[in-house]
Amino acid sequence: MEIQLSIILPTFNEIKLGILPKLLEAFEGINSFEMILVDRMSDDGTVEFIKSHPLFQTNTNKLKLIKTISNGRGKRLQEGFQISQGRIILLHHPRSILTKEGIQTLIQSEGQWFWGGFTHKFDWPSPLLEFTSWYSNNIRADFRKIFYLDHCIFASRDLLLQTEIPDVEIFEDTILSERLANLCKPIRLSNASTTSSIRFKKNGILYQCILNQCMKWGFYLGIPLHRLNAFYEKSLELNSKYREGFQRDRK
Numbered sequence: 001m002e003i004q005l006s007i008i009l010p011t012f013n014e015i016k017l018g019i020l021p022k023l024l025e026a027f028e029g030i031n032s033f034e035m036i037l038v039d040r041m042s043d044d045g046t047v048e049f050i051k052s053h054p055l056f057q058t059n060t061n062k063l064k065l066i067k068t069i070s071n072g073r074g075k076r077l078q079e080g081f082q083i084s085q086g087r088i089i090l091l092h093h094p095r096s097i098l099t100k101e102g103i104q105t106l107i108q109s110e111g112q113w114f115w116g117g118f119t120h121k122f123d124w125p126s127p128l129l130e131f132t133s134w135y136s137n138n139i140r141a142d143f144r145k146i147f148y149l150d151h152c153i154f155a156s157r158d159l160l161l162q163t164e165i166p167d168v169e170i171f172e173d174t175i176l177s178e179r180l181a182n183l184c185k186p187i188r189l190s191n192a193s194t195t196s197s198i199r200f201k202k203n204g205i206l207y208q209c210i211l212n213q214c215m216k217w218g219f220y221l222g223i224p225l226h227r228l229n230a231f232y233e234k235s236l237e238l239n240s241k242y243r244e245g246f247q248r249d250r251k
Contacts, residue, residue, distance in 0.1 A: 004032035004107060006086030006157075010076040011094050012040040015049060019095050019196060024053055026098040030107075036084055038066045038076040071229070073149070074172030078165040089160050091153040091173075095196040097123075098152055102191030106154055109187065113159045116186035117141060117151030118193035128205050129197060141188050145181040149173040150195040151188075159183060169229035171219050 007027070014020055027033060035056075039047050047065065050056070056063040066079050077091055088110055092098075102118055120136045122129040140146050147153050153173060163179040166172045180186065200208045211232070218228050 002032070003034050003086040004110075005030065005034075005088045005090060005103075006081075006084035007033060007035045007090045007092050008038065008077055008080035008084065009035060009092045009094060010038045010040070010073055010080070011042060011046050011050075013042045013044045014046045014094050015042075015044045017095060017196060017198065019097065020046070020049060022097045023092075023094070024050070024055055026100050026103050027055060029100065030103055034062050034064060034084070034086060036064045036066065036080040038068060038080045040068055040070065040076065072167060072169040072172075074166045074168040074175075077172065078167055081160065081165055084157075087157050089155050089157055091149060091155075091165075093150045093152055093193070093195065095198070096150045096152055097194045099191055102189060102193075105189055105191050109189070111156060113156060113184050114187060115153070115155035115159055115180045115184070116188055117147035117153045118189050118191050120148075120151050121192050121194050122197045122200075123194050124197035124201065126197075126200075126205055128209065129200060132209065137188065141186070145186055146174055146177040147186065147188075150193060152193045153177070155180060168225045170215075170225050170232065171228070174219065 009023075027035070035050075037047065037050055047067075051063065051065075064083060066076075066083070068076055068079060070076055070079075081089060088106065090106070098118060120133045120141075122133060136148065136151070140148075141151065149172075153176070159180065162183055163176065166175040168175065177186070202208075203211065215228055215232055219225070
């Protein structure tokens with residue numbers, strides 16, 4: 001049976017954030033899909049949790065697992081795409097949550113050449129974060145045609161085969177959007193992609209917003225992406241491995 005939707009989910013020690021159960025709810029009742037878990041050697045039970053989820057207990061063919069040591073998110077997305085079989089490819093941020101209605105809308109929007117993302121929002125009410133989401137949706141996505149991964153980027157297989165998911169540590173979504181926009185205009189679905197605000201809670205909203213702008217300027221000024229990624233992850237110590245990698249780079 002032909003697979004309609006391939007979800008590529010790059011993970012690393014996601015359990016502690018408590019997002020995975022809600023993330024998986026969106027795919028309950030969807031029959032023709034596969035989830036490709038590209039996991040960077042999680043040791044907190046992330047893989048075990050997903051493998052034991054009821055979604056995959058009755059049909060184990062719905063779940064494919066790739067274990068990788070790659071820090072680069074672009075590389076992990078690329079590895080997932082290479083073994084995918086669906087007509088629609090959904091690049092799913094591990095800390096964003098879609099709705100069942102959103103998934104159904106995506107499937108019904110299928111076309112031979114189409115791509116885009118969902119409407120971004122944060123899970124924490126704040127005027128500054130609401131403005132950030134507004135800018136992300138209306139200026140960056142609609143006007144500049146750039147979707148970040150927390151929009152949960154989707155594309156038809158036929159279109160994605162005309163490009164290549166960049167093998168980079170960070171800003172792979174920006175580079176991919178620029179490539180896809182050269183082929184056709186994106187669409188933004190009104191259904192929400194609700195994203196964790198953990199970085200803003202940890203670092204403070206103003207600091208994180210300034211950090212994000214510094215990262216963008218670093219990207220457009222041509223600073224090597226592996227250094228930008230190491231600096232970004234160091235700013236919020238989500239795991240010790242990123243911290244250790246940053247310290248090695250400084251030696």
